[in-house]
Amino acid sequence: MNWIVVKKFSLETDLSHISGYLAQCKIAHRIYEEAGEQIIATDDPRMVGAIARLLQELERGTLILQCNELDDAETAHIDDKQSPTFRQQLKAVPVTVILILCSIVGYLLIVFDSQHLLVRYLSYQDAYQSNIPSFQEIFNAGQPWRLITPTFLHFSFMHIFFNVLGSWDLGGRLELLLGKINYLLFFIVSAILSNLAQFLWHPNIFFGGISGVVYAFIGFIMISHKIAPHRLTALHPGELAFALFWLILCVTGVLDSFIGGGVANAAHLGGLFVGCAYAWITVKPAPAKV
Missing domain, CATH: 1.20.1540.10 (Rhomboid-like)
Known part of the structure; x- marks a missing residue:
């Protein structure tokens, strides 16, 4: 699986609400740290532009995310889905x-x-x-x-x-x-x-x-x-x-x-x-x- 970097953030930026929103929208993504930065990446080239525009609107303040609360089963499923495979760990x-x-x-x-x-x-x-x-x-x-x-x-x-x-x-x-x-x-x-x-x-x-x-x-x-x-x-x-x-x-x-x-x-x-x-x-x- 090839992850495409969409945007980089400082380590102090809280990205949990963004990750939750993308998960609810069934958008495959990954947030990881590298060289002192947080990185949002996706494995779907078609979603790069959409995620980038979403992040841009969030920065401008023209969009406010409203994430529904997820039950424990859904949260566990999402966490499992986004846990990197051994191959992904090797590539990282x-x-x-x-x-x-x-x-x-x-x-x-x-x-x-x-x-x-x-x-x-x-x-x-x-x-x-x-x-x-x-x-x-x-x-x-x-x-x-x-x-x-x-x-x-x-x-x-x-x-x-x-x-x-x-x-x-x-x-x-x-x-x-x-x-x-x-x-x-x-x-x-x-x-x-x-x-x-x-x-x-x-x-x-x-x-x-x-x-x-x-x-x-x-x-x-x-x-x-x-x-x-x-x-x-x-x-x-x-x-x-x-x-x-x-x-x-x-x-x-x-x-x-x-x-x-x-x-x-x-x-x-x-x-x-x-x-x-x-x-x-x-x-x-x-x-x-x-």
Whole structure:
């Protein structure tokens, strides 16, 4: 289903009466948020002009909507009808989908490229050789992608599974909130700095995973919601508590023996700090209600 954007509104605009009216008129539509705006869209090209004229008259004050109250059964039916399908959800967050696919490809490379013929070009270090390039050598060699690509390398099924879950939930929220370009920029900054933190902490250890970025998402959501509360950053307190508990548990080293390796704690802590700082710098306080 292809949704056609009709008009964009600020987040403060109450569109519930418009949505209710369109639903009563059996006009298929969708209201969603992207890049800090509310968007009204329809999947019927024939209705674009009609909805646009309706919105224009509402803005001019020449039309007042009178919505009949809907019973619970009708409301539930409309909500179900307008709930986005999985395919629509995928189309709404294409950057997140691409990043998850890159992570899956990175996991498959680790599994099937046992000789590191390709992996050696994606790690921060050259895993195939004994030498480990320094931060400056990476640039001198013309290989700046190494600053980001370790993010996509995953070493076990559980490693990729939980990171994909975090990327889909938290990353999807932030892509809708920030918009595709700003979200991608945030990802790049988070990936580079969390990888750099891990490299500086343990330069001789082969590492990878998108969890450093996931913790950047967590840090951003925590601070952003305090500065400018929004439904997309309104996580259940238990989710944040579990994420922070898991971070502390990993730092203790208790899990190392269970996963057959070490945890990139510096990447997690670095990502969390980067996310908090990024939100503190970029998020504007919500306007005061009068």
